[in-house]
Amino acid sequence: MAVSLGPSSDLRAQHKLMRENQELQRQLAQSKQDFRDLREKFLVSKATAYSLANQLQKYQCEGHRDIIESVLGEKLEFKVVKLAERLAEDPAELDVLIHAQARELTQLRQKVKEGRDDCVLLSFEGRTHGIWRLPG
Structure with missing residues (x-):
């Protein structure tokens, strides 16, 4: 119940x-x-x-x-041991790496210059078409 x-x-x-x-x-x-x-x-x-x-x-x-x-x-x-071994084996290898980095740096500088030139051109076009106005 x-x-x-x-x-x-x-x-x-x-x-x-x-x-x-x-x-x-x-x-x-x-x-x-x-x-x-x-x-x-x-x-x-x-x-x-x-x-x-x-x-x-x-x-x-x-x-x-x-x-x-x-x-x-x-x-x-350790880097010192590795570097010493590489230098002992082939110092010309490091010279090749340095030249490759120099070429890459030159290419990057060229790209920066081209980008800067494009910015100047774009800015000039914007001003001549009235998109951007110079302050003053």
Whole structure:
């Protein structure tokens, strides 16, 4: 035999469930925010560790090579050793690279000059057709 508790107890139970649901929703939102904060801190820490490892490599801290390798996840060759080996092997190779970079720089300068010329021409055309007016 079931006993009916009446509409007031049903209403109280519904209110209690709604409050519990709201509290759980609030806790879930807070947990999600905490997770995002922790993930951001982790990524910042990871980037910082990577940056520091690169700085150690840059300043050739041979004593900290194991740390650098563990952070960067690779075997490292310090730049001085690599450069010395390359120079010993073929100094003409570096000369070729320097000339290639000089050619590229010349091409970039030419593009900048052409862009500047186009700007002057466009500006002149705009003024002559009344699109732009000079102040004054």
